[in-house]
Amino acid sequence: MRNIGKSYKEVIALNDISFDVADGELFGLIGPDGAGKTTLFRILCTLIVPDQGEARVRGLDVVEDFRSIRKSIGYMPGRFSLYQDLTVQENLEFFATIFGTTIEQNYHLVRDIYTQLEPFKQRLAGDLSGGMKQKLALCCALIHKPEVLFLDEPTTGVDAVSRKEFWQMLKRLKKDGLAILVSTPYMDEAALCDRIALMQNGRILDINTPQKISEEFVGVLYAVKSSRVYDLLIALRAHPLVLSCYAFGEYLHVTLAKSEDSKELESHLQNQGFSDLKIHLVTPGIENVFMQLLQQTDEK
Amino acid sequence: MRQFLAFVKKEFRHIFRDRRTLLILFGMPVAQVMIFGFALNNEVENAGVAIFDMSMDYESTLLINHIDVSSYFFVDRTCRNIECIEDAFRTNTARLGIVIPADFGSKLWRGENPAIKIIGDASDPNQAQVLTTYAKAIIQSHLAERASVTIELPILRSTSRMVFNPELKAVYMFVPGIMGFILLLVSAMMTSLTIAREKELGTMELLLVSPLRSAHIIFGKVAPYWLLSFVNAIIIVLLGIVVFDTPMNGSVVLLTMSCLLFSLTALALGIFISARSSSQMTAMLISMMGLLLPTILLSGFIFPIENMPVVLQVVSNVIPAKWFIILIKGLMIKGSGINMLWKPFAILLFITVLLSIAAIRNVKPRLES
Numbered sequence: 001m002r003n004i005g006k007s008y009k010e011v012i013a014l015n016d017i018s019f020d021v022a023d024g025e026l027f028g029l030i031g032p033d034g035a036g037k038t039t040l041f042r043i044l045c046t047l048i049v050p051d052q053g054e055a056r057v058r059g060l061d062v063v064e065d066f067r068s069i070r071k072s073i074g075y076m077p078g079r080f081s082l083y084q085d086l087t088v089q090e091n092l093e094f095f096a097t098i099f100g101t102t103i104e105q106n107y108h109l110v111r112d113i114y115t116q117l118e119p120f121k122q123r124l125a126g127d128l129s130g131g132m133k134q135k136l137a138l139c140c141a142l143i144h145k146p147e148v149l150f151l152d153e154p155t156t157g158v159d160a161v162s163r164k165e166f167w168q169m170l171k172r173l174k175k176d177g178l179a180i181l182v183s184t185p186y187m188d189e190a191a192l193c194d195r196i197a198l199m200q201n202g203r204i205l206d207i208n209t210p211q212k213i214s215e216e217f218v219g220v221l222y223a224v225k226s227s228r229v230y231d232l233l234i235a236l237r238a239h240p241l242v243l244s245c246y247a248f249g250e251y252l253h254v255t256l257a258k259s260e261d262s263k264e265l266e267s268h269l270q271n272q273g274f275s276d277l278k279i280h281l282v283t284p285g286i287e288n289v290f291m292q293l294l295q296q297t298d299e300k
Numbered sequence: 301m302r303q304f305l306a307f308v309k310k311e312f313r314h315i316f317r318d319r320r321t322l323l324i325l326f327g328m329p330v331a332q333v334m335i336f337g338f339a340l341n342n343e344v345e346n347a348g349v350a351i352f353d354m355s356m357d358y359e360s361t362l363l364i365n366h367i368d369v370s371s372y373f374f375v376d377r378t379c380r381n382i383e384c385i386e387d388a389f390r391t392n393t394a395r396l397g398i399v400i401p402a403d404f405g406s407k408l409w410r411g412e413n414p415a416i417k418i419i420g421d422a423s424d425p426n427q428a429q430v431l432t433t434y435a436k437a438i439i440q441s442h443l444a445e446r447a448s449v450t451i452e453l454p455i456l457r458s459t460s461r462m463v464f465n466p467e468l469k470a471v472y473m474f475v476p477g478i479m480g481f482i483l484l485l486v487s488a489m490m491t492s493l494t495i496a497r498e499k500e501l502g503t504m505e506l507l508l509v510s511p512l513r514s515a516h517i518i519f520g521k522v523a524p525y526w527l528l529s530f531v532n533a534i535i536i537v538l539l540g541i542v543v544f545d546t547p548m549n550g551s552v553v554l555l556t557m558s559c560l561l562f563s564l565t566a567l568a569l570g571i572f573i574s575a576r577s578s579s580q581m582t583a584m585l586i587s588m589m590g591l592l593l594p595t596i597l598l599s600g601f602i603f604p605i606e607n608m609p610v611v612l613q614v615v616s617n618v619i620p621a622k623w624f625i626i627l628i629k630g631l632m633i634k635g636s637g638i639n640m641l642w643k644p645f646a647i648l649l650f651i652t653v654l655l656s657i658a659a660i661r662n663v664k665p666r667l668e669s
Contacts, residue, residue, distance in 0.1 A: 045509050047667045066665070067511070075509045081502035085317045086310065097306035098510045140506075 013039040014050075015202040021181060021195075023147075026174045028193030029183035030286070036202040037183040038078055041152045044181070045075045057148055071099075074146030078153040078183075080133050082140060084126030088117055091125050092139055099144030109176075110139040113169055131162025138169065149173065151182040155189065167192050187287035198290050205293040210286055217284035217292060219243055220259045223251035224269075225278040235272050241265055244295055253288060303512060307520030314494065315524060324490065329482045329532050333539045336474040347395045347431055348376035350388035357405035359446065366442045367398070372434050389421045396420060396431045398439075408446060472547070475540035476628035477601035479533055480562065480621035484595055486529045487566030488573065489587040491521055495574035496583035505667065514663045522567045529566070533559040537632075549635025558631065561648055562624040568655035569620075575662035595621045620655075623648040 021027040046066035055062045155163040191210045198205040236245040243255040376394040385397035397419035407414040420428030498504040540546035577583040599621035623644040630636040
C-alpha cells in the first residue's frame, strides 16, 4: 500500500494545510474561487515551492525529488491548456511522446474517453466544445499512465451532461487504483468524492466523507418560501430563534436550534402578514454545512 | 531525442498554422529589403539643373553639355538672370543652380582658373550637399580635361576614387543592416513571443510538469527559429545580390557562420526576454523598445557610429548588431577574410556566450511564484 501524504503550510494563499490521500481514492477539494485550490495543486505538481511545511507525492518530496514526481503524475490545469492550433490527435500524440510513451502503448487507459473524441480527431483542439476539450485534456493527462491524477476544476464551464459523464469517468479511473485529487466549486459534485476537504481563504475547514460532513450540521434546517422574499429574509433574520438564514435557490434556508421552534416561527411570520408561506424540513447538504462552517469561522 | 523531435515538430506546426507568424517570418524580410533598398535612397539621379550662362561661348557650351549628358543631372532651363534660378527652386523643377561667369572661356584659354558658382537648394540640406559635391566633381573633371587640351602646361591633378562602392550606392550599406535587423526581429522577437504564448495559454504549466527538461524546451523552441532565420538570411542576401547588385566578395562559409552566430545571439536574447515576461504583450514591448530601437539607432545601420557622441559610441559596443554589420560589410563588400574580421567575430561570440548563460540561468524548472 503506497500512501501519499502531504502536509505543509503557507502564509497567505495557504495556511497550515495537512491531509493524506490513499491510492484508489477520489479526493475532492471544495471551495469558492480564491480558496487556494489552484495554489495547492501547483505545489503538489512541483510547479511552485511552498514557503513552509513539506509535501510528499508517492513518498517523494515535492521540492527535492520534483523530477521523479513529474514522471508519475498527471496534471490537468484549471484553464484549458492544450495547443489550440494542433488537432485532437496531434495534442495527444505530443503529450504521449514527451512522456516517452505512445498512444498505442497506453490506449487502454484512455479508450473509454477517446472513443468519444475519435470522430473529431482531425479537428483543431481550439474548435472543440467545452466538454470535449475537458475530455481531451483528461486524455492528455492520462496517456502516460500516471499514478496520481491532479484535476484542477475540471468541470468549471462545462454543461451539466458533460459534467456527469466526466465524473463517471473519474469513478472508472479510480477503480484502476489511481489516486485522484479533484477540485471543484460545485457542491453537488462534492457528494461524488470519497472524501472531501472544505476550503476557504487558504484554510481547510473540514475533511471527511461527504456523508459525514452532511451529518455535521448543527440544528435543523427548514426551507421557507413566500412571494415577498426580501421582506421575509429581513423578518427571519430579526427573529431571535433563527440561527442563520440565507437565500438558497427560490427558498430561504433557515437554521433553527430544534424542530419545535418551527411552529412558533410560522405563527410569528403569519402575524407579520406573510400569507402565502411555505415551510418544510430539509436534509442539510454539504453546502449547508459549508455555509455554517463559514459562519463559525467568521464569528471567530 | 524523440521527445526533442516531437517538440520541434509541434513548434513547426505552430509556425505554419499561424498566418501572422508566417507573414512576419517571410513577408517582412522581403518587404524590408525592398523598402530600404528603393525608398531610403540618397543617390542622385537625373536632378534638374538651372544654368545661368553669362559667357555664352564655346567653352561654356561644352561644359553645359557635359553636365547634361551625365546620368546625375539634366539641364532643366538656361537662365538670363539669377532670379530665374530661384524661380526654378520654388517650382521644384530644378534642385541645383550653376552660374558661369562672363570670362569663363577666356580665362580657361589663358590658363587661369575660372570661378563657377554652384547654388544648392538647402530646403533639403542633405540632398543639396550631395548634389553640389556631384556637380563640383563633374565640373572639375571637365575643367581638367579642357585645360590639358588648351594649354600645354603640366597640371597637378588630384583625383579621388571611392573604393568598394564606387557609385556610393546606399543599398550596399542597407543589406547588412537589414540582415542584422531581420535576424534580430525573427529570432529574438519570435522566440520570446512563442515562449510567452505558452505561458499565457497555460501550456507552459503542462510542459513543466512533464519529464521534459528546461533544456529540451529551450532548444526545441530555438531550433525551428534558428533554421528559419537562416533561411531568411539567405533570402536577404539573394535579394541584395539579384535585385540591388550588392557584391559578394567574401567567403560564403564565413558569411554563413556569421549569420548562424548572430541568429544564436538573437535567440539567446529572445529566451532571456521571455524568461522575464509573462505575457506576449510584455515580450513584444521589451523586444521592440529594448532590442529593435537600439539596433536601428545604435548599430550603425542608419546613423554612422563615428558621428555619435562619445557616450553613445561606447554604448554601441554592446549592441550585437553593430559587430554583425561590421562582419557582413567586411565580408560582402570588402571581401575581407577571417584575418581581418576575427575581432568582430570574437566579440560577437563573446556576447553570445554571455547572453546564452544569462538566458539559461533565467529559465527555471518551475513557475515563478
